[in-house]
Amino acid sequence: MPRPILATVHPAALSHNLARVRAATPDARVWAVVKANAYGHGIERAFDGLRSADGFALLDLAEAQRLRALDWRGPILLLEGCFELRDLELCSRLGLWHTVHCDEQIDMLATHKTQLPHRVFLKMNSGMNRLGFSPQRYRAAWTRLNALPQVDEISLMTHFSDADGPKGISEQLRAFEAVTHDLPGERTLSNSAAILRHGALIGEKSDWVRPGIVVYGSAPDYPEKSATDWGLLPTMTLASKIIGIQQLAAGDTVGYGSSFTADGPLRIGVVACGYADGYPRHCTTGTPILVNGVRTRLVARVSMDMLTVDLTPVPEAGIGSEVTLWGRSARGTVLSIDEVAQAAGTVGYELMCALAPRVPVVVD
Numbered sequence: 099m100p101r102p103i104l105a106t107v108h109p110a111a112l113s114h115n116l117a118r119v120r121a122a123t124p125d126a127r128v129w130a131v132v133k134a135n136a137y138g139h140g141i142e143r144a145f146d147g148l149r150s151a152d153g154f155a156l157l158d159l160a161e162a163q164r165l166r167a168l169d170w171r172g173p174i175l176l177l178e179g180c181f182e183l184r185d186l187e188l189c190s191r192l193g194l195w196h197t198v199h200c201d202e203q204i205d206m207l208a209t210h211k212t213q214l215p216h217r218v219f220l221k222m223n224s225g226m227n228r229l230g231f232s233p234q235r236y237r238a239a240w241t242r243l244n245a246l247p248q249v250d251e252i253s254l255m256t257h258f259s260d261a262d263g264p265k266g267i268s269e270q271l272r273a274f275e276a277v278t279h280d281l282p283g284e285r286t287l288s289n290s291a292a293i294l295r296h297g298a299l300i301g302e303k304s305d306w307v308r309p310g311i312v313v314y315g316s317a318p319d320y321p322e323k324s325a326t327d328w329g330l331l332p333t334m335t336l337a338s339k340i341i342g343i344q345q346l347a348a349g350d351t352v353g354y355g356s357s358f359t360a361d362g363p364l365r366i367g368v369v370a371c372g373y374a375d376g377y378p379r380h381c382t383t384g385t386p387i388l389v390n391g392v393r394t395r396l397v398a399r400v401s402m403d404m405l406t407v408d409l410t411p412v413p414e415a416g417i418g419s420e421v422t423l424w425g426r427s428a429r430g431t432v433l434s435i436d437e438v439a440q441a442a443g444t445v446g447y448e449l450m451c452a453l454a455p456r457v458p459v460v461v462d
Contacts, residue, residue: 100458101338101370102338102339102341102370102418103336103337103338103370103371103375103457103458104336104337104338104457104458104459104460105334105335105336105337105453105457105458105459105460106334106335106337106425106459106460106461106462107139107140107143107144107147107333107334107459107460107461107462108147108331108332108333108334108335108425108426108461108462109143109144109146109147109461109462110147110331110462111147111315111331111332111333112139112144112147112148112313112314112333113147113148113150114330114331115309115312115313115314115315115330115331115333116128116130116147116148116150116151116309116313117150118312118328118329118330119293119307119309119312119313122293122294122297122301123288123293123297123300123301123304123307124301125301125302126288126300126301126304126305126306126307127152127153127305127306127307128151128152128153128306128307128309129151129152129153129154129155129173129175129286129306129307129308129309130148130151130153130154130155130309130313131154131155131156131177131308131309131310131313132144132148132154132155132156132161132165133155133156133157133158133161133177133310134157134451135161135451136148136314137310137311137313137314137447137450137451138334138450138451138452138453139314139333139334139450140459141161141164141165141168142164142168143459143461144333145165145168145170146461147333148313149170152172152173152306153172153173153174153175153306154170154172154173154174154175155174155175155176155177155308156174156175156176156177157176157177157178159176159185159188159192159194162174162176162188162192162194163188163192166192173195174192174193174194174195175194175195175196175197175219176189176194176195176196176197177197177308178197178199178229179196179197179198179199179203179218180196180203180206182206183206183209183210186206186207186210186212186216187210187212189216190212190214190216195216195217195218195219195253196216196217196218196219197218197219197220197221197229197255198218198219198220198221198239198243199220199221199223199229199230199231200229200231201239204239204242204243204246207243207246207248207249208246208248210248212248215247215248215249215250216248216249216250217250217251217253218243218249218251218252218253219252219253219254219255219286220236220239220240220243220252220253220254220255220283221255221256221257222236222254222255222256222273222274222277222278223256224256224257224258224270224271224273224274225259225269225270225273226256226257226258226259226270227259228257229257230255230256230257233273233274233276233277236277236278237277237281240252240281251283251284252282252283253283253284253285253286253305253306254274254278254281254283254284254285254286255285255286255287256270256274256287257287257289258270258271258287258288258289258291258292261288261289261291261292261295261296261318262291262295262318262319263319266295266296267292267296267299267300271287271299271303274287275303284305284306285303285304285305285306286304286305286306286307286308287300287303287304287307288300288304288307288308288309289308289309289310289318290309290310290311290312290313290318291318291319292307293307293309293312294312294318294319294323294328295319310447311446311447312328312330313333314333314334314446314450315330315331315332315333315334315435316330316434316435316436316445316446316447316450317330317434317436317446320434320436320440320445320446321436321440324434324436325434325436326432326434332424332425332426332432332434332435334424334425334435334450334453335422335424335425335426335427336371336375336376336377336422336423336424336425336453336457337420337421337422337423337425337427337428338369338370338371338421338423339369339370339417339418339419339420339421340367340368340369340389340407340415340416340417340418340419340421341368341369341370341404341417342367342368342417343365343366343367343368343409343416343417344365344366344368344406345363345364345365346360346363346364346365346366347360347363348360348361348362348363350364351398352366352397352398352406353398353399353401353406354399354401355399357383357398357399358383358397358398358399358406364408364410365408365409365410365413366397366406366407366408366409367389367406367407367409367415367419367421368404368405368406369387369404369405369406369407369421370403370404371403371404371405371421371423372400372401372402372403372404372405373400373401373402374402374403374454374456375403375453375454375456375457376449376452376453376454376457377400377405377423378400378438378439378441378442378444378448378449378452379399379400380442380443380444381396381400381405381438381441381442382396382441383395383396383397383398384396384441385438385441385442386433386437386438386441387407387421387422387423387433388420388421388422388427388431388433389407389409389411389412389415389419389420389421389422390412390414390415390419390420390427390429391420391422391427391428391429391430391431392411392412392431393411393431393433394407394408394409394410394411394412395407395408396408396441407421423438424437424438424449434446435449435450
């Protein structure tokens with residue numbers, strides 16, 4: 099018998115969250131961002147829930163090939179562009195659109211021999227200071243690209259660093275518009291936080307929006323706003339079962355390092371899930387967890403293959419009882435992945451992407 103741990107992907111929730119994006123920016127077309135194997139969900143498993151998107155955006159050429167193998171014939175955008183000259187040949191063969199963010203990528207295009215000119219997205223570094231041309235150099239880059247016979251259409255692109263907080267997008271938006279206001283081409287500006295928090299403004303200025311984490315049911319500005327506040331549904335559930343029960347007396351300790359000491363009689367359940375499954379080791383006593391759909395807490399240190407939970411709120415729980423690490427329990431109760439991530443000092447993105455290969459995944 100396999101271990102009872104199981105991850106479930108919910109395509110209906112993916113579709114619901116994508117519709118939430120469209121409602122926030124109704125005039126824009128939508129890239130479904132499926133980088134990192136659809137944020138750990140699996141591109142093939144997520145595809146049915148996202149097929150209503152106008153295009154898919156990702157980083158990896160192999161993932162682009164997987165989308166084409168699923169018979170997706172619409173746009174696919176490489177968010178970091180090409181890394182070497184031969185990548186351009188695959189872009190031509192697969193009909194991929196790609197980002198241009200540095201002079202070296204323009205140089206590669208200039209030497210590329212192709213019968214079909216490329217659709218490129220010229221990226222501006224408007225303040226994120228990762229990829230892109232500075233506002234001062236952006237128009238010169240556009241002029242170079244525009245002169246190349248290897249380039250067909252040039253779209254304009256930037257990325258917001260503070261859309262999830264009080265600084266917002268206004269400063270970066272002004273920098274972008276000051277340089278691009280008279281340039282032709284479609285615009286793509288918005289990440290998840292910009293879509294939800296600034297959708298009315300962005301919808302008028304973006305031809306395309308780029309939702310990532312919001313599609314997967316996580317709030318980009320948690321804990322200020324929760325997924326429920328934004329009307330999002332969890333798209334991944336990680337569940338397991340209780341495989342052992344221990345009855346503690348006052349003074350008994352649990353787990354490595356004896357990091358938890360019972361201050362009175364306590365019944366705990368041992369769960370078949372640990373950090374080797376992708377559950378964060380940094381989660382401490384008090385991290386929320388569901389047993390039979392009832393909210394309780396993690397106790398003690400997370401081990402490689404097991405963790406322990408307080409069964410006080412669930413006296414009927416026993417061997418085989420359902421444990422929901424994040425997502426939706428069989429009884430319908432939801433534990434947001436954002437809550438678990440916060441307890442681990444990280445974000446929901448990391449938990450989704452860190453799901454271990456040994457965990458079986460099904461689609462409901």
